[in-house]
Amino acid sequence: MNTEILGIALQIVLLIVISYPLGKYIAKVYKGEKTWSDFMKPVERLIYKVAGVNPEEEMNWKQFLKALLILNAFWFVWGMVLLCTQQWLPLNPDGNVNQTPDLAFNTCISFMVNCNLQHYSGESGLTYFTQLFVIMLFQFITAATGMAAMAGVMKGMAAKSTKTIGNFWKFLVLSCTRVLLPLSLVVGFILIVQGTPMGFEGKMEVQTMEGQTQLVSQGPTAAIVPIKQLGTNGGGYFGCNSSHPLENPTYLTDIVECWSILIIPMAMILALGFYTKRRKMAYSIYGVMLFAFLVGVCINVSQEMGGNPRIDEMGIAQDNGAMEGKEVRLGAAATALWSIVTTVTSNGSVNGMHDSTMPLSGMMEMLNMQINTWFGGVGVGFMNYYTFIIITVFISGLMVGRTPEFLGKKVEAREMKIATIVALLHPLIILGGVALSCFLFAHYPEFVAGEGGWLNNPSFHGLSEQLYEYTSAAANNGSGFEGLGDNTYFWNYTTGWALILGRFLPIVGQVAIAGLLAGKKYIPESAGTLKTDTVTFGVMTFAVIFIVAALSFFPAHALSTIAEHFSL
Template structure:
């Protein structure tokens, strides 16, 4: 068997096998049950004492959201100040200047909302100080916020009738101390062993074989890369992200980093089953997500390994597949695998340039983010699927003449309205943003030429991808787009905010509203939600509501690009 294909299969197996025990551990952490990380309890108690937090205090869904939004606002102000002033701060041996206000706004918002859309080059756009105390810090906080929100939803779903969905601060702290930090330390050690730098020295000046001098950036890379992947953050320490040989040195680190992207989102689905004691429901949800993810991998790997038909017509062999924008040490299959993995989550890191991948691969990457619930980011991935579940329950109940119920709670008009708004906000943000950018580009050809690296269909795809990535809190880009301008910094910043907080508020509100309703025991008339039939129904709702909303835009972009490829 082709060794590249074998590597893809091995990574897929490692994800599926290891996410189950991790899911069990996550459920124990959030339920407060005994687990292997209990030795962190004194550290947690110290944090609660210093911050004035009462860990025993229960919150309703409104108090829960208030705490979540407040901590995000605080860190946004913190990040803005440090990014603008980084030129005067310590740990800046390379003398990198502060960011402009519009770029700092985009950078700060991007990392606050777990997107990490980088309109700057990592090694030249930030100092070591801001890499650690803004970027790395935010990558822990924003991932933990998403996980804490899902933990609150878990509690609301598990309770028969309650006004409380837990304590946000406890969930936030445990997400860091018992899940993100231990895994990050493990991955970081493996990266250091394999050659990823971990130092505070400035650039190295080396002499090449040709006799020229070259400056090599380094720094505390191994501290930042693990949480960038595990927290589905994706913000590269270097400008070219994980295609850089110091950020991703070899085939093993490539598999390790790609595995790190998806292991927690996958485990979160099984954590739902353990928390609710409904493993069959979790298995049905996991199967739908895994099937969609696997289909994307198969198609993309086939496309990238097949190479370009135009080059075939020229009689040039493409034994390595389509290698434009890819690293030889990684290969076309592993690049395709990473592209699918990073876009089914809200990670956004890259080990190749997505702008150079074949049109169908680019379309699938966009479609993953446009659907935005195939595993998704840590915590928020299942939360997006949860909104589709509510819609599927309501529609299915009407179709078969049964009362729409989910986990013993009646789904009524109020929950449906919120779920519908959450689901429709995503295509609204993407299509309106792309339409505005396209209109401006059409009216001003000079502006279009300064933005776009490619004309026609592919140029539209570059703009569509940018807003898709922003709304999905992904952060990857086609990179043919010159996006560090006030227009792109501000408009994508607005999309980032709306794409992150509107769904979280809506989904936590649904969970809180359902938790407060009277529990209705299952009966012969109850609609079963843990069956293959309902799984297919949910999949159909996702495809009809989410995927088809984007078909006209995809037809004008990557599909048209493919037909002329």
């Protein structure tokens, strides 16, 4: 077997094997059962005391959401102040300047919503201080926010009838101290051993092989990269993200980082089964997501290892695949795997440039984010899938003449309205934003020129660049087709609002559905109950998701990625 393919297969097997015990552990943490990490309890009690929080106070879904939104509003103000004053703050040996208000708005919103869309270059756009006290801090808090939201949903699903879904602050702290922090320490140690820098010195002066002097940025990279991957954050410490040889030095670090992106989202699905004591349902959901993930891996690996037909026509051998925009030390297959791993989650980090991947690879990367339900970000991946479960239950119930029920609770008009709004919001944000940008580009070229120009590529690929940008923002992913000149007032503000709407409105809707269902009277299962833990229901859910995505996005892809594929 080709060694590149073997490496991919081993990574996927490793993910599947490790996700099971990690999922079981996460469920125990949220249920308050005894675990090996109980030594963190004194630290957690101190955090609760300092914050003035009673971790045992139960919250209904409205109180839960209020705490979640207030926390994020506070950190938004915190981030804006620091980013706009960073040049006067400590730990700035390279003398990096303040971010402009529009860029700070985009950066702050991006990291606050677990997206990390970067309209700046990491090593020059931030100081060590803001890398640590804005970026790394947000990467813990926002990841834990998503995990806490899912913990609340799980608690609501597990109860036969309840008015409360747990305590947001408790779930938030447990997510940091029991899951994110321990795993980050392990990954960080591996990165340091492999050569990732960890220090506070300024740029390092080195002599190149040509005898020239070059200044190389460094800093506390090994502290930030682990949580950017494990928390599905993805923001690059360096401008070129994990394709940078200091951020991702070796093939081993590439495996570890790629593994880190997907392991918690996969484990959270299994944690759902352990928490609710419905393992069969969790296995069904896990299987659907894994199938979609593997389809994407197969398509992208074959596309990238197959090479570019235009180069074949020139008589140039492509033994290593389509290597434009890729690191030779990693190869086409590893880059193709990463491109799927980072887009089936809300991670967005890259080890190669997505703008340079083959058109069908770019389509798969965008479809993963446009569907936005395959594993997803830590916590929120299942919550997006949960929306489609509600829709599928309702449709399936009507098809077979049964009352729509999910886990013993009737799914009625109110839940369906919320689920439908959440499902349609995603394509509305993406396609509405693309329509606006295309209109301005076509009818007001002087406005575009005044902004410094948007597109480095014309025709089909130019549309793909704009479609990718709004897709990435709405899906809280953060990766991009970097041919787009995006550090402008237009892109900073419009994608900033896409980030806000794409993150918080779905969470509000999904937590509301969980809270509403939790408060309903429990109906014991009978012969007439629609089973939601079967292969048939899993296939039905997949079909509903696929149909909604196809109807929403196929026309846009027909004019961009698909058209570009047939033009090669």
